[in-house]
Each structure stands twice: as structure tokens, then as C-alpha cells.
């Protein structure tokens with residue numbers, strides 16, 4: 001049975017709520033935060049400590065050895081004194097409020113850990129009064145976990161923008177990963193939608209964490225017992241679609257954050273309308289999930305494929321193609337780069353070929369030391385030949401010239417035309433566009449067209465357009 005919850009003003013400490021009720025509210029409030037994933041830390045269990053830390057940390061994630069690991073993802077408090085327009089926890093929103101005590105949170109985490117529900121903690125918080133007060137309470141909860149319970153599992157903690165640098169330093173010595181949410185892609189949008197937050201208050205702790213992490217790594221290289229500061233680095237989160245910035249702006253910012261602050265990850269969160277406001281998309285707007293997906297694909301290209309933001313987008317084409325992934329878009333725009341000879345090309349050149357990823361590029365470079373590679377070897381190596389065959393040569397032979405329409409058909413991203421079956425009653429099944437399908441598919445179904453027909457029609461149009469462009 002669902003527990004009753006109480007509406008409590010943000011400034012009032014609630015002493016009557018039990019821990020289960022607090023957990024229900026604070027776990028629900030944390031679900032909008034996406035900056036929670038692979039930890040990047042491997043720390044075996046230690047004698048006298050509780051827990052170990054595997055190299056992954058999403059709320060439900062798989063470690064490299066195939067284990068599924070989970071984190072308790074929760075806010076310390078959702079009683080926020082700020083009023084960011086896009087946020088369900090904002091001061092002016094009438095919703096149930098709750099705040100843990102440091103010991104409650106530590107006990108809860110340990111209880112869940114002992115019952116094998118979780119392997120770590122992802123802790124964030126609304127601003128409870130002031131950033132410093134919030135951070136002090138979060139630090140105390142983590143101190144109890146680390147020093148009293150000797151909890152050695154993964155902890156990802158949010159840093160509250162505007163808090164004292166000394167507090168950032170203290171939390172970095174307790175957590176594996178820190179993150180400071182940049183929230184919106186420009187200062188103008190931040191001023192408009194989150195007037196209590198200031199750009200410098202977000203970037204300053206990012207800079208501090210980058211410097212402290214680098215210092216800590218250098219110290220650890222010399223003294224094995226030196227204290228580790230945020231050994232899994234830092235990440236951030238950006239809301240996509242709440243404000244007018246284009247993909248080029250977002251990708252340039254992402255690239256700059258990686259370079260300047262050595263971030264491990266930038267997370268993108270498709271805006272989910274929760275409030276009616278003149279400065280925000282209408283409540284009926286769908287979260288731009290396909291756009292979010294394209295940005296993640298581009299982020300992957302920045303981090304693992306040696307692409308730069310200006311190669312993927314420019315002022316003339318500042319947004320990603322909904323029907324093509326960013327790498328295929330680049331390949332279509334650069335026919336002069338192809339074909340690539342798989343037996344002689346550098347790894348960097350191989351990485352530009354649609355259908356060849358970092359693993360298969362490395363395997364190609366290794367395998368061709370022993371023999372010339374043809375289609376069958378490439379297939380064994382794991383190259384996606386459906387795409388790659390049109391962009392490569394094997395010892396001078398082109399595996400498949402393909403017509404322009406065939407190549408276009410191989411490059412179109414099936415995700416943009418995804419349709420699923422929804423069961424409305426025992427014997428009533430209907431098809432619906434998947435949430436990340438292209439906006440055009442959703443629009444046609446909104447106007448009454450059957451989902452599979454809409455997807456087919458949009459795909460045919462996209463195919464015709466792409467064939468003409470090639």
C-alpha cells in the first residue's frame with residue numbers, strides 16, 4: 001500500500017515523518033538527476049571495511065565482469081530555498097518535503113547495503129537554507145558512513161554551487177566522484193530560469209575539483225597512503241530543450257568543459273516539462289529524447305573518436321540530423337575522405353568510418369600485422385559491414401559500391417523510426433512511436449495516423465532527402 005505523505009513548507013523541519021516516508025519522497029525527488037553512472041573506480045574490499053567498489057556505479061549498471069550493480073540514489077533534502085523554474089523541488093512548488101538527518105541517511109545506506117540492495121550511494125540535495133549548511137550535513141552523513149561504518153563502497157556526491165571551498169575539499173576526501181551541475185547551457189538561460197544560481201558559483205568548484213584531483217593523483221603516485229580526492233573524477237549535467245541554445249552551442253560547451261575541467265562525463269537530460277511558465281516549453285511538449293541521444297552520440301565521438309565539436313556541427317548546420325547519427329552525418333558531408341584502405345589506414349582514419357568503433361579499429365591495426373584483411377576478417381573482428389562496406393577498400397578492392405539509395409538506407413538510424421506495441425486492454429493492442437522516435441513520427445500519430453504507417457512515411461521521406469544529398 002502506498003504510504004501517506006505530508007505537505008510541509010520547505011523551512012519547517014519535519015519531526016513526525018518516518019524514515020520510509022522520507023525515503024519515498026527523497027528518492028522520488030532525485031529521479032530527475034541523470035549524472036550518475038559508471039564510477040571508474042576499482043577498489044577491492046579491505047580488511048575491517050564494509051563493501052568494495054566495482055568499476056561501475058549507475059543505479060542499475062553492469063560491471064566489466066557482467067555484474068549488475070546498484071546505487072541508492074537519493075536527495076539529502078528536497079526542501080529547497082532556491083526557485084529554479086524548471087525544477088520540481090523549487091521553493092514555490094507545492095509538494096511533499098523531507099530532509100534526512102546525517103545519521104538517518106548513513107543508517108539507511110548501510111541497512112540497504114547489508115541487505116544487498118545496493119553497492120553504493122549517489123547523494124545529491126536541494127539547497128537547505130544555504131549551500132554551506134547543506135554541504136555540512138551531507139559531509140557529516142558521508143563521514144559517518146566512511147569513518148564510523150568503514151563503508152568502502154562507491155559514493156557519488158553532488159557539490160552544492162556556492163559552497164565554501166573548504167567544504168568542497170572535505171567532501172572530495174569522502175566521495176569517489178563529485179559533480180557540479182551546470183544545469184543550463186548559457187549564462188543568459190541560467191539568469192532567466194535559475195536566478196539564485198550564478199555561473200561563477202558553478203564553475204569555481206569545478207575548477208577546484210580539477211586542480212585537487214590532479215594534485216591527489218600526483219601525490220598518490222609517490223605516497224600510496226596519501227588521501228585520495230575524488231578518485232573517480234567529476235561530472236556534470238545539462239538540461240536539454242528547456243532553453244533555446246542549439247546543438248552547436250551545447251557541444252562547444254561540452255568540449256570546453258572536458259578540456260578545461262578534465263570532466264569524466266557530461267550528462268544531458270532531456271527537459272521534462274513540470275511547470276507552466278512563459279520562459280519554458282509548454283507542458284504538453286515531449287522530452288526531446290532523440291536530441292538527447294544525438295548529443296550523447298556526439299559526446300562519445302569527442303571522447304573516443306578524436307572528433308572536435310566544429311567538425312560535427314557549424315553555423316550553417318547547427319543542429320544534429322534526427323535521422324542520422326553524428327558520425328554518419330560527418331561521413332555524408334565528407335565524401336573526399338573515403339574510401340579508407342583498411343590494410344594501411346591509421347587508427348584515427350579507421351575511426352572515421354561508419355561501422356568501425358574504437359575496439360574494431362584497434363583489432364584491425366593488430367590483425368593486419370599478421371595478414372591482409374578482407375571482408376571475412378573484418379566481419380570476425382566485429383566491424384558493422386552493413387555500413388562500413390561503402391566506405392572502405394580491402395587491398396584496393398571496394399567491397400560494395402552500392403547505389404546512393406542503398407547507402408542512404410544503410411545509414412539511416414532505425415531509432416528515429418522506432419515503433420512499439422502498447423497493450424491497452426486484455427485483447428486490445430495498438431502501436432505507438434517509441435519515446436525517442438523522430439518528432440515527425442510523433443506529430444503524424446498525434447494527427448491520427450497509425451504509428452507504423454507514420455514511421456514508414458517519415459522513413460521514406462528521410463531516405464529520399466538523404467539520397468539526394470549524397
Ligand code: SF4
Nearest residue numbers: 080082084087090126
Ligand atoms: S537548487 Fe534549483 S535545481 Fe536544485 S533543487 Fe533547488 S530549485 Fe531544484
